[in-house]
Amino acid sequence: MTVTIIGIGLIGGSMALALRQNGLASRLIGVEHNEGHAARALELRLVDEVQSLEAAVMASELVVLAVPVNVLMSLLPGVLDLVKEQVVLDVGSTKEGILRAIANHPARGRFVATHPMWGTEYSGPDAAVAGAFTGKACVVCNSDESDADAVDLVERIYRLLGMHLVYMDAHDHDVHVAYVSHISHITSFALANTVLEKEREEDAIFELASGGFESTVRLAKSNPAMWVPIFRENRENVLDVLNEHITQLRKFKACLEKENYDYLRELIEEANKIRRIIK
């Protein structure tokens, strides 16, 4: 199968590696507006060739859109204009807006909205990882709006990549990822800024940083070109969760201010229940 990957970065590059490794892609075409990334993707052999979007889509059976969600919004209608039999999938982190934007497109059925739940704080073709998706969940949104054969192909691909599929309405997806992904990034960015702010006064502050700090702050290295559009697209859900998170932090603050250590202990015991969820 000839596959086009639009956007050969962290996710697109990892997808290219996975599709090749599983024998799903016999020919991989990259579409990439960043010339440095395009050259690097060829060097790393993530793709066999780089072409214009139009030529690539016309030559392919499967088109994977792996661009920031704002670029996805602007590119997808044009891609669907070019589509006849091809199947198009995206891997974006928000779903409701994009699906509303193409709801009435004549080729809507050829598009399958997916979100493989994997990523790192790095970006660009050098961030691509082989075997990235194995064992992870992949969300498929509003699959009843896609043609059955397109859904079949996409399901088959993700299963071959070792992912388990979760079916979800686009609205529910966006609420859930605000809780289990987007808020983690905001807390991490804000934590980095809290400590970097202090560092202006005190040089030695990072000398003592250990594993716990690194773990909570590593997402703060994430790329704004990816994350600003996600927060923008998922603004209302992210604001809801952020408000709730600030409320939770204020409970810890109130415990300390009032020296209510019994309630502080309760809050921590409550948080410990996360053990049910993560090992």
Add this chain to the structure above:
Amino acid sequence: MTVTIIGIGLIGGSMALALRQNGLASRLIGVEHNEGHAARALELRLVDEVQSLEAAVMASELVVLAVPVNVLMSLLPGVLDLVKEQVVLDVGSTKEGILRAIANHPARGRFVATHPMWGTEYSGPDAAVAGAFTGKACVVCNSDESDADAVDLVERIYRLLGMHLVYMDAHDHDVHVAYVSHISHITSFALANTVLEKEREEDAIFELASGGFESTVRLAKSNPAMWVPIFRENRENVLDVLNEHITQLRKFKACLEKENYDYLRELIEEANKIRRIIK
């Protein structure tokens, strides 16, 4: 050298393993008020024997206090009452209060206040890890208040464990750890509570949790018996940092509310500077 470890949990147990592995301890005595932990520490061969605090201190050349900081506050004066030539060190996460409490103790010079910068979210003897401290920083506080030979011994031990030493005033230590350790735990506890709260409405919320979520929330599994006393001891510094962190989060909130995506981008670019600090 005969070494007593008071509190054979995550840190005490790991310290026991390290002291044995490096040939520093020929005989290891444990003191542990939790009978289950005492039995398990013997089973795991973390210590050779378990004795009463008094007998253990009298029989040892080195005493390591690895108990929660509130227990440390109550035990340390009594331990120092028993001390003649022995060297006593603690590994607690806060320093100013404990050093004030023993400032005028006749055996103050035999005590060296240290904080090896390593830990995990687990606790108890089963959480002990071999090689835990290698390559990490260890803070030594107010070393000029300790006898020179006591400091020499403690420095030699930590260096043999592969740690690099950082010397710091107790007050500065407590400010710094509020930034690079304590606040990470509060954000993680609060993040867990934010998401667990939502889970009451929506079953599937954790189905999509991936590596980023796990990384920011893993500290939320930490033991309240250790952390409530730390927050209590370091209350003022933790409140300062928590207020600053809430201020930083409010900036993200304001950006989203006002749809000021340029400033949102700036905030994220600022946070990206954490790359200088963590790889």
